[in-house]
Amino acid sequence: xxxxxxxxxxxxxxxxxxxxxxxxxxxxxxxxxxxxxxxxxxxxxxxxxxxxxxxxxxxxxxxxxxxxxxxxxxxxxxxxxxxxxxxxxxxxxxxxxxxxxxxxxxxxxxxxxxxxxxxxxxxxxxxxxxxxxxxxxxxxxxxxxxxxxxxxxxxxxxxxxxxxxxxxxxxxxxxxxxxxxxxxxxxxxxxxxxxxxxxxxxxxxxxxxxxxxxxxxxxxxxxxxxxxxxxxxxxxxxxxxxxxxxxxxxxxxxxxxxxxxxxxxxxxxxxxxxxxxxxxxxxxxxxxxxxxxxxxxxxxxxxxxxxxxxxxxxxxxxxxxxxxxx
Numbered sequence: 001x002x003x004x005x006x007x008x009x010x011x012x013x014x015x016x017x018x019x020x021x022x023x024x025x026x027x028x029x030x031x032x033x034x035x036x037x038x039x040x041x042x043x044x045x046x047x048x049x050x051x052x053x054x055x056x057x058x059x060x061x062x063x064x065x066x067x068x069x070x071x072x073x074x075x076x077x078x079x080x081x082x083x084x085x086x087x088x089x090x091x092x093x094x095x096x097x098x099x100x101x102x103x104x105x106x107x108x109x110x111x112x113x114x115x116x117x118x119x120x121x122x123x124x125x126x127x128x129x130x131x132x133x134x135x136x137x138x139x140x141x142x143x144x145x146x147x148x149x150x151x152x153x154x155x156x157x158x159x160x161x162x163x164x165x166x167x168x169x170x171x172x173x174x175x176x177x178x179x180x181x182x183x184x185x186x187x188x189x190x191x192x193x194x195x196x197x198x199x200x201x202x203x204x205x206x207x208x209x210x211x212x213x214x215x216x217x218x219x220x221x222x223x224x225x226x227x228x229x230x231x232x233x234x235x236x237x238x239x240x241x242x243x244x245x246x247x248x249x250x251x252x253x254x255x256x257x258x259x260x261x262x263x264x265x266x267x268x269x270x271x272x273x274x275x276x277x278x279x280x281x282x283x284x285x286x287x288x289x290x291x292x293x294x295x296x297x298x299x300x301x302x303x304x305x306x307x308x309x310x311x312x313x314x315x316x317x318x319x320x321x322x323x324x325x326x
Contacts, residue, residue: 026232027239029252036255043251047308050247054083054326055306057316063296064316065091065326068303069180070241072234077180083326084184084298092295094188095288096181097302098197098204106201116209117158124152125159128217136224143167156216157208160223166231184300196291198284198301207275222262246303250277281310288312289319 029040044050057064065087067080088094110117119125126134138148140163151159178186188195211219233256240249250273257265284301291297299312306313317323 026235028232028236028256029240029248032255040248040252040255043254044245044247047247047311049311049313049323050307051244052306052325053080053241053244053246053303055313055323056326057313057321057323059319059321061294062292062321063087064292064321065296065298066306066312066316067180067184067298067300068241068246068306069184069300070238070303071179071181072238073179074238074242076242077183080180081183081187085187087296087326088184088187088193088298089191090296091188091191091193091298093194093196093291094185094298094300095291096185096195096197096300098199098201099195100182100185102197102200106205109202109205116205117155118153119155120153125154125156125220126152128156128213129220133221133224137163137220140224155209156213156220157211160216160220161208163220163223166234181300184298188298193298198287199280204276204280207279218268222260225260225262241303247307250304250307277304278308278310281305281308281312281315284312285310285315288315292316 029037032040049055053068055066055068057066065084067084070077114120125137129137134152137151137159141148141151141159144162144165144167146162151162154162185195236252236256237249240252254266254269257269262268284305288299292299301312305311308314313323
């Protein structure tokens with residue numbers, strides 16, 4: 001379980017103040033040696049539609065405008081929103097991974113299903129982790145404003161996700177501003193355009209929470225041993241995104257995993273890819289095609305979901321749509 005490397009792409013409720021101004025503008029790919037740079041290019045190369053943020057797919061009676069989003073905020077989204085604005089204004093529908101209403105339901109989910117987030121019986125993290133591991137976890141939680149006695153009851157997957165948020169971002173986490181997907185959704189509502197989600201937030205969280213406690217603990221230990229580079233990892237993904245290198249935002253994690261010296265890291269990352277990328281793409285495909293038929297829609301999904309054989313662009317292409325950059 002290496003979701004710590006993916007959390008910057010998966011966290012949906014972040015303020016939309018420019019993250020680069022908060023956590024720096026480090027791009028770890030600029031520190032890659034020639035072998036690492038060559039490997040990144042080799043990892044990206046096999047995947048169709050591996051570069052580009054905005055696309056159009058056209059078929060008889062249907063136009064789909066596709067935006068690869070980043071769920072964390074940045075002021076550099078403004079030109080992308082301006083380019084998408086005409087398509088949103090005239091769209092029949094906007095489709096997102098999950099709507100704002102879906103995300104708001106998370107609070108109710110935590111109340112209705114506390115066992116999904118918290119260790120409600122038996123051992124706490126104090127017992128499940130070694131003394132040194134718990135001391136490090138407690139210190140990291142305190143740095144994020146979470147009392148250790150509260151964090152001790154977190155399920156390991158939830159603790160991992162909380163620790164994946166760099167402390168540098170916490171000062172704006174409750175500012176109420178929005179990332180690209182939420183900004184596009186707000187614009188659609190302003191124009192009176194219907195919005196809908198491909199899945200509920202609960203479906204995504206089940207991918208985290210559904211693992212055994214042992215596997216969750218493995219992921220938490222990975223998070224604790226690699227947590228010093230969270231801000232740099234996040235800013236690297238952001239910088240790659242704004243260079244249009246959508247597939248690289250995913251594949252770079254394989255190299256960062258190797259740098260961290262994580263045992264079986266590549267195999268564990270592949271499990272994440274199978275579940276959170278390819279698995280979700282495959283689940284979305286029939287719904288996207290159904291919603292797009294005979295309509296003009298805007299499809300806004302995380303940038304990593306654009307590329308590859310299971311990516312949404314290939315799904316539309318196989319269904320007979322003509323794909324072109326916007």
